[in-house]
Amino acid sequence: MSVRVRFAPSPTGPLHLGGVRTALYNYLFAKKNKGVFILRIEDTDQNRYVPGAEQYIIDALHWCGLDFEEGPGINGAYAPYRQSERKAMYRKYADQLIESGNAYYAFDTPQEIEAMRERLKTKENPAPQYDHVTRSAMKNSLTLSKEGTERLVAEGKYVLRAKMPGVGDITFQDLIREEVSFPAHALDDKVLFKSDGMPTYHLANVVDDYLMKITHVIRGEEWLSSTPLHVLLYKFFGWENVMPQFAHLPLILRPDGNGKLSKRDGDRLGFPVFPLNWKSPDTGEESKGFRERGFLPDAFVNMLALLGWNPGTEQEIFSMDELIAAFSIERIGKSGSKFDFEKAKWFNQQYLHKKSAQELAALLQPVLKQNGIERENAFVEQVCDKLRDRVTFVEDFLTAGIYFFKRPESYDEKTIAKRWNPESKTVFEKLMSELAALQDFSSAAVDKFVHDFVAENNLGLGDVLPVFRVLLSGVTQGPAVFDIAALLGKEETMERMKLGVEKLG
RNA sequence: GGCUCGUUCGUCUAGGGGUUAGGACAUCUCCCUUUCACGGAGGAAACACGAGUUCGAUUCUCGUACGGGCUACCA
Numbered sequence: 001m002s003v004r005v006r007f008a009p010s011p012t013g014p015l016h017l018g019g020v021r022t023a024l025y026n027y028l029f030a031k032k033n034k035g036v037f038i039l040r041i042e043d044t045d046q047n048r049y050v051p052g053a054e055q056y057i058i059d060a061l062h063w064c065g066l067d068f069e070e071g072p073g074i075n076g077a078y079a080p081y082r083q084s085e086r087k088a089m090y091r092k093y094a095d096q097l098i099e100s101g102n103a104y105y106a107f108d109t110p111q112e113i114e115a116m117r118e119r120l121k122t123k124e125n126p127a128p129q130y131d132h133v134t135r136s137a138m139k140n141s142l143t144l145s146k147e148g149t150e151r152l153v154a155e156g157k158y159v160l161r162a163k164m165p166g167v168g169d170i171t172f173q174d175l176i177r178e179e180v181s182f183p184a185h186a187l188d189d190k191v192l193f194k195s196d197g198m199p200t201y202h203l204a205n206v207v208d209d210y211l212m213k214i215t216h217v218i219r220g221e222e223w224l225s226s227t228p229l230h231v232l233l234y235k236f237f238g239w240e241n242v243m244p245q246f247a248h249l250p251l252i253l254r255p256d257g258n259g260k261l262s263k264r265d266g267d268r269l270g271f272p273v274f275p276l277n278w279k280s281p282d283t284g285e286e287s288k289g290f291r292e293r294g295f296l297p298d299a300f301v302n303m304l305a306l307l308g309w310n311p312g313t314e315q316e317i318f319s320m321d322e323l324i325a326a327f328s329i330e331r332i333g334k335s336g337s338k339f340d341f342e343k344a345k346w347f348n349q350q351y352l353h354k355k356s357a358q359e360l361a362a363l364l365q366p367v368l369k370q371n372g373i374e375r376e377n378a379f380v381e382q383v384c385d386k387l388r389d390r391v392t393f394v395e396d397f398l399t400a401g402i403y404f405f406k407r408p409e410s411y412d413e414k415t416i417a418k419r420w421n422p423e424s425k426t427v428f429e430k431l432m433s434e435l436a437a438l439q440d441f442s443s444a445a446v447d448k449f450v451h452d453f454v455a456e457n458n459l460g461l462g463d464v465l466p467v468f469r470v471l472l473s474g475v476t477q478g479p480a481v482f483d484i485a486a487l488l489g490k491e492e493t494m495e496r497m498k499l500g501v502e503k504l505g
Numbered sequence: 506g507g508c509u510c511g512u513u514c515g516u517c518u519a520g521g522g523g524u525u526a527g528g529a530c531a532u533c534u535c536c537c538u539u540u541c542a543c544g545g546a547g548g549a550a551a552c553a554c555g556a557g558u559u560c561g562a563u564u565c566u567c568g569u570a571c572g573g574g575c576u577a578c579c580a
Contacts, residue, residue, distance in 0.1 A: 008580095009580090010579080010580045012579080012580070042580065043580095044579090044580080045578095045579055045580065047579080048579060048580075106578095110577095110578080113577095113578095122506085123506070124506055124507080125506060125507070126506055126507090127506080127507085127576060129507095129576070159578050161578095177510070177511090180509080180510080181509090182508070182509070183508075185508095186507065186508045186509090186576090187508085188576075190577095191577080191578050193578085194578040195578060196578075198578090200577095200578070200579085200580085201579075201580050202580095205580090220574090221510070221511095221573080221574060221575095222573095222574055222575070222580085223574090223575090223580090224509070224510065224574070224575080225508070225509060225510085225574065225575040225576075226575070248510085248574095250510085250511080250573085251573065251574075253572090253573075255516075258571095258572055258573070259572090259573075260573075260574085306517070306518085306529095307517070308517090310517085310518060310519070312519070313519090313528095314519085314527085314528050314529080316517095316528090316529060316530095333517095333518080334510080334511060334512095335510090335511050335512060335572095335573085336510095336511075336572085336573060336574095337516090337517065337518090338516060338517080339516090339517095340515095340516050340517065340530065340531085342516080342530060342531055343516070343517065343529080343530045343531080344530095345530090346529085346530055346531090347530095349543095353543080387542095388543085389542055389543040389544085390541065390542045390543075391542090400541090400542095415540090460539085461539055462539055465539060465540080466539075466540070469540065470540095475540090475541090476540050476541070477540055477541030477542075478540070478541065478542090479540095479541090479542090480538085480540090481540080
């Protein structure tokens, strides 16, 4: 049987790191096994629907290179792929459960359920459930007469609840955790069908996975404890033989302290938790994405893949194809991983370093344009080449190399205080006049010229180099001064020296 | 509270009954460079705790602690 997996997010907001990783692992597993990767939108809760969230999810997957073969906008043999559009399909299965006695009608109002919880609440049991014990004291088709039930059903105000067995253990195999077992007495009678006519996640999910012939359910660990219900549902429907295999992924945790990574953590610690920028339609609040923060999609995906999975070798840099080849569910860890932004930066740096000057220039040009800088590509490529080993993000080329595009407006004070003395002006004027005669202005030529000048004038390199650098760039760090001079060209180099020497007096 | 999953350097992790417990990020030192990086060399740094099994447990078992998840007509 060919592998079919789905990523099934709820469009309640932007995808976060954990969601993208779940999608990635599904994608890798599908590709590894020559299977199909499906996107299914689980929008059964109208109240939590957020406009734009679905498009965001699709955009984010696309940016990461996680292209789905079936899903909204693409469709395929099992369309539609939005649960809201599949609404009519679920009723039949709900009725089937009623008929087989595995589900029942319940008519309790929220207030009545709350009253039950209040009444039964004890110190030992602060949150009594609607379950195999309490249902006998509630308003449902199990306690009401046939006529009473029919009358209330006719009124249309009801939900369908799963009739959980109450005894025995529900045991299933998890690809990551091996055998997992839950005592049935602790499971509650979950609502399967809501009074608004929509199924809940549990019903829709199982029915759709069945109808779409899903073979492996790879999802977050937050679903582990509702899996016994899902397993039971497969049994109730008589679908045990086609029940998918489960793999529950450990969560991505916040970098400091404990708990699940949240948007707040990102804001507080200064890093994104979403792949792309997101603007909340409610509050108008904007959240920065990894893309906008300067991450390359390949680096982002690579980083995410290694957060909870490892190849068992010491290789850390993987292209998507390499990830597909190396991936296996068996090598996914069991425990949650704390997200480390420093390591994420390292991945981006590694990818930037690997890129050619042409590729880097193509990435940098738009950034330059945004900042009102127009330069020919040949020059930008050379700047990228010189700066490549000193940057983590594309934007760094501009911030760290601004002097390639603009004359310095100030000079590093420390250097001036330490290196600019009364004789400096004379020395630099002499240097400039001799430099004016230099025909070859290549880096190597300027290098040789300056060294000769220092030797002939009985100076130390320290008397010339630091100031020379600061006159050209304003700052103390950067590529070799001679490279900067050569790139700037003779004319600009001379001009900057002249302006600087005048300014410093 | 109940149910459940988990626990190797600060972080991501490898390993697995007998290892100098390996790598990467971060950190520190040195080299390269009269800059900053990159790169190279080296350092510091971990098996949560207690029993049991065993000739021997970090590895197996059971407890404990700690942490996560779930405990909605949310997913």
